[in-house]
Amino acid sequence: MILTLKNIYNEVLCKLKTNNIETPQLETQIILEHVTNLKLEKIYTNLNKKMYSKKINLIRKLTKRIIAGEPIQYVTGHAFFYSLKFFVSKDVLIPRPESETIVDLALKILESNKYKEVLDLCCGSGCLGIAIYRNCKKKIRVDFSDISKKSMNICLRNIEKHIKTKNYTTYVRDLYGKSSKKYDLIISNPPYVSQSEYLKLDKKILNFEPKAALVSKENGFFLTKKIIKKSVRYLNKNGTLIIEVGKNQANYVKKIFSSLGFDDIVVSKDLNKINRVVAGKWTK
Numbered sequence: 673m674i675l676t677l678k679n680i681y682n683e684v685l686c687k688l689k690t691n692n693i694e695t696p697q698l699e700t701q702i703i704l705e706h707v708t709n710l711k712l713e714k715i716y717t718n719l720n721k722k723m724y725s726k727k728i729n730l731i732r733k734l735t736k737r738i739i740a741g742e743p744i745q746y747v748t749g750h751a752f753f754y755s756l757k758f759f760v761s762k763d764v765l766i767p768r769p770e771s772e773t774i775v776d777l778a779l780k781i782l783e784s785n786k787y788k789e790v791l792d793l794c795c796g797s798g799c800l801g802i803a804i805y806r807n808c809k810k811k812i813r814v815d816f817s818d819i820s821k822k823s824m825n826i827c828l829r830n831i832e833k834h835i836k837t838k839n840y841t842t843y844v845r846d847l848y849g850k851s852s853k854k855y856d857l858i859i860s861n862p863p864y865v866s867q868s869e870y871l872k873l874d875k876k877i878l879n880f881e882p883k884a885a886l887v888s889k890e891n892g893f894f895l896t897k898k899i900i901k902k903s904v905r906y907l908n909k910n911g912t913l914i915i916e917v918g919k920n921q922a923n924y925v926k927k928i929f930s931s932l933g934f935d936d937i938v939v940s941k942d943l944n945k946i947n948r949v950v951a952g953k954w955t956k
């Protein structure tokens with residue numbers, strides 16, 4: 673039997689609705705756009721288009737993955753962050769809208785300082801460093817580092833897509849590794865979830881996203897503390913560290929910054945008015 677785009681659209685929508693998927697229409701549209709390579713308006717104006725069995729089979733396979741609870745970004749292999757399209761796989765965390773707070777602040781700081789050298793520490797997909805590079809009005813260099821080689825492979829694909837110069841270096845290493853290179857701006861969204869909070873997270877996260885990208889020892893603070901303490905060796909004079917924190921972590925993290933002697937310590941809120949980012953200047 674010949675199926676049209678309309679037939680397959682209705683089939684997917686019906687399956688997703690029957691399986692209580694939260695936003696069935698949106699996910700149907702995303703799957704169809706992804707497989708047909710057509711923009712949504714084109715899908716709606718081509719509903720009588722005949723579908724080939726190869727594409728139908730792929731749509732059915734992807735629909736099953738959505739029904740099994742897999743995040744749509746892993747199913748399609750990409751996610752949007754700061755209006756840019758990034759490759760993602762189960763080896764990297766899906767970029768979160770709240771992390772755009774780091775990018776906003778970094779761009780402001782870059783504009784008002786003579787900074788050139790930036791490090792995206794714990795870079796995952798590379799979304800933060802790439803969004804900063806792409807939106808910064810002046811010429812900067814961005815280095816990327818992550819402990820996971822698999823994450824770095826995804827990051828490299830994203831760099832290739834978005835950074836058309838050679839103004840970057842990538843490192844697979846534990847935090848700063850043994851490097852002695854100094855930076856004007858270090859940004860980081862490290863794992864900061866405690867083991868007990870982790871167990872309470874949504875099943876979509878628990879079943880599909882990499883635990884090592886989320887959880888940190890010492891009640892979530894282990895890596896955050898290490899990043900801040902060590903940053904003083906890797907920041908140029910008057911350089912800035914910006915770090916993302918979990919809900920209710922900002923006050924404690926602010927204290928770590930001030931106990932080490934950072935100046936101009938600021939806390940920024942995300943779109944949900946949660947204290948999401950702490951930043952400080954190293955003036956020593």
Ligand SMILES: C[S@@+](CC[C@H](N)C(=O)[O-])C[C@H]1O[C@@H](n2cnc3c(N)ncnc32)[C@H](O)[C@@H]1O
Binds near residue numbers: 798800864
């Ligand atoms: C919360 S994810 C952030 C990814 C990305 N920056 C983002 O905002 O979407 C944390 C990342 O830190 C990396 N990571 C965990 N422990 C690390 C360590 N000791 N050194 C370097 N990277 C680490 C993980 O592999 C993961 O990619």
